[in-house]
Amino acid sequence: MNAHPLAHGDGIHAEVGDQIIVGGPTVGTTGRDGEVIALHHEDGTPPYDVRWSDTGRTTVIFPGPDAHVRQLHDETGTPRHEEEPEGAVASR
Numbered sequence: 001m002n003a004h005p006l007a008h009g010d011g012i013h014a015e016v017g018d019q020i021i022v023g024g025p026t027v028g029t030t031g032r033d034g035e036v037i038a039l040h041h042e043d044g045t046p047p048y049d050v051r052w053s054d055t056g057r058t059t060v061i062f063p064g065p066d067a068h069v070r071q072l073h074d075e076t077g078t079p080r081h082e083e084e085p086e087g088a089v090a091s092r
Contacts, residue, residue, distance in 0.1 A: 013044040014069045020050050023066035031066070 014020065014036050023031040037058060038049035051058045061067075 012046060012063060012069075014039075014048055015044055015071065017072055019070040019072060020048065020061070020063060021068045021070060022063070023068075033070075036069075 016036055016039060018036045019033055020036060021031060021033045032052060032054055034050040034052040036048045037051050040047050040049075040060075046062045047060045048063070049058055050061050063069075
């Protein structure tokens with residue numbers, strides 16, 4: 001999946017389960033990434049609680065201009081956090 005700028009409609013947007021990628025300190029260098037584990041606003045605007053892949057720690061972030069979101073959806077467009085684990089049966 002491709003990384004897209006956080007711009008979405010009138011502002012920035014992410015969902016629980018999306019990956020936040022923050023650019024490196026210089027152009028062309030690897031930055032850091034983490035998973036959005038909680039939203040502070042139902043509309044998906046910042047800030048976000050992000051669990052960083054390099055440390056496993058969770059912080060609240062307000063993404064800057066060097067941040068991108070990788071929206072992790074399956075091929076049907078279902079957000080990853082709404083999918084059932086493989087073989088799981090949902091009780092709804």
